[in-house]
Amino acid sequence: xxxxxxxxxxxxxxxxxxxxxxxxxxxxxxxxxxxxxxxxxxxxxxxxxxxxxxxxxxxxxxxxxxxxxxxxxxxxxxxxxxxxxxxxxxxxxxxxxxxxxxxxxxxxxxxxxxxxxxxxxxxxxxxxxxxxxxxxxxxxxxxxxxxxxxxxxxxxxxxxxxxxxxxxxxxxxxxxxxxxxxxxxxxxxxxxxxxxxxxxxxxxxxxxxxxxxxxxxxxxxxxxxxxxxxxxxxxxxxxxxxxxxxxxxxxxxxxxxxxxxxxxxxxxxxxxxxxxxxxxxxxxxxxxxxxxxxx
Numbered sequence: 001x002x003x004x005x006x007x008x009x010x011x012x013x014x015x016x017x018x019x020x021x022x023x024x025x026x027x028x029x030x031x032x033x034x035x036x037x038x039x040x041x042x043x044x045x046x047x048x049x050x051x052x053x054x055x056x057x058x059x060x061x062x063x064x065x066x067x068x069x070x071x072x073x074x075x076x077x078x079x080x081x082x083x084x085x086x087x088x089x090x091x092x093x094x095x096x097x098x099x100x101x102x103x104x105x106x107x108x109x110x111x112x113x114x115x116x117x118x119x120x121x122x123x124x125x126x127x128x129x130x131x132x133x134x135x136x137x138x139x140x141x142x143x144x145x146x147x148x149x150x151x152x153x154x155x156x157x158x159x160x161x162x163x164x165x166x167x168x169x170x171x172x173x174x175x176x177x178x179x180x181x182x183x184x185x186x187x188x189x190x191x192x193x194x195x196x197x198x199x200x201x202x203x204x205x206x207x208x209x210x211x212x213x214x215x216x217x218x219x220x221x222x223x224x225x226x227x228x229x230x231x232x233x234x235x236x237x238x239x240x241x242x243x244x245x246x247x248x249x250x251x252x253x254x255x256x257x258x259x260x261x262x263x264x265x266x267x268x269x270x271x272x273x274x275x276x277x278x279x280x281x282x283x284x285x286x287x288x289x290x291x292x293x294x295x
Contacts, residue, residue: 001031004059006044008037010158011127012093012175015259016223017060020090023252027242031058037156039294040128041065042077049083053230055239059084062223063279064132070280071287072130073294081280082229086273087236088243089224089264091256094176094196095136097209098189100167108193108212111171112144119148124171125160129153130294135283136195136219137173138290143214164189175221176200178259195219202260222264222279224272240269 005017014035021031036044045065051057059065066080078084097108103122105111115122126133134151141149149171154160157174164172165188174180176194181203184191193209194200197218209217225243227236244266246252253263267275 001028001056001058002034003031004044004048004057005033005035006037006041006048006059006061006065007127008035008156008158010161010179011156012177012221013041013060013062013223014158015177015179016090016093016256016261019252019255020060020246023249024242024246027245028239038128040068040131040134042068042073042130045069045080045084046077048226049078049228051228053228055227055231055235057228058087058239059226060223061226063221064127066276067132067135067280067283067287068130068294071284072292081277084226085229085231085236085269086276087225087227087269088240089222089267089272089275090243090247091261091264092220092222093261094194094200095133095173095219095221096176096180096191096206097137097140097171097173097193097195098164098180098184098191099171100164100169101187101190102167103170103190105192106190107207108140108144108209108214111192112146115146115149122148122170123150123152124173125152125154125163125169126173127154127157127160127175130292132219132221133157133173133175135287135290135292136217138292139219139286140173140209140214140217142290143217176203176260178202181206181260193217196262200260200262201257220279222275224264236269
């Protein structure tokens with residue numbers, strides 16, 4: 001089997017995908033990772049939809065891959081609700097609003113004040129135009145009245161993080177991973193907020209945006225297992241059952257939590273599909289207000 005990870009190595013999807021492929025072996029057999037980045041996850045996801053629906057090609061998809069195609073693209077390359085089968089959740093990750101140590105801001109209020117006081121100096125990066133990282137950054141701008149804080153798209157959060165650490169870009173909205181947390185603790189970057197409704201179990205020292213007066217800045221990036229539509233139901237159910245067995249392992253739960261991911265409650269493919277639908281609908285009016293489109 002192969003698992004398409006629709007982002008380059010180094011980001012949250014890759015951080016979840018590789019341990020999942022290794023740990024799922026007793027239940028599904030060997031799973032080979034294939035990183036296919038580009039278009040905010042759209043290139044890899046589109047390739048998954050074109051794969052033979054036999055259960056041997058899976059996609060590590062989620063909010064970024066689905067919301068981008070469903071809501072942002074004027075000419076979507078696939079329909080995430082019709083062309084992909086939502087099988088089973090794995091975890092949820094928050095996003096971080098992070099800056100280079102040279103930026104004299106220690107919370108969101110100070111960041112907003114600094115950006116407004118230095119027009120033309122600040123920009124922020126994300127995992128790609130139309131990615132949920134990008135939408136989170138634009139939602140932050142919308143809720144704080146920032147206008148002069150341009151977006152710089154990368155082909156995944158990994159390259160963006162490299163540039164942030166090198167001081168090539170002053171701010172970044174990466175998915176929150178243990179790598180980001182470790183760089184924060186080492187003083188190589190500053191995480192000013194996480195976009196989860198509560199503090200993360202693995203990084204309780206990091207404040208949420210909600211705590212800092214932005215109750216609407218909650219952006220969970222759900223990540224789970226998908227397959228091209230048409231995979232027989234018995235195979236879908238078998239993959240879901242294997243994932244639930246893995247998620248029940250205490251050591252795997254601890255691995256996810258230590259990576260700053262939050263556990264998803266176990267669910268059937270039908271329940272997971274309804275959750276994915278509801279998240280897309282939650283973002284729909286927000287995306288309409290922001291007016292972001294991808295040609």
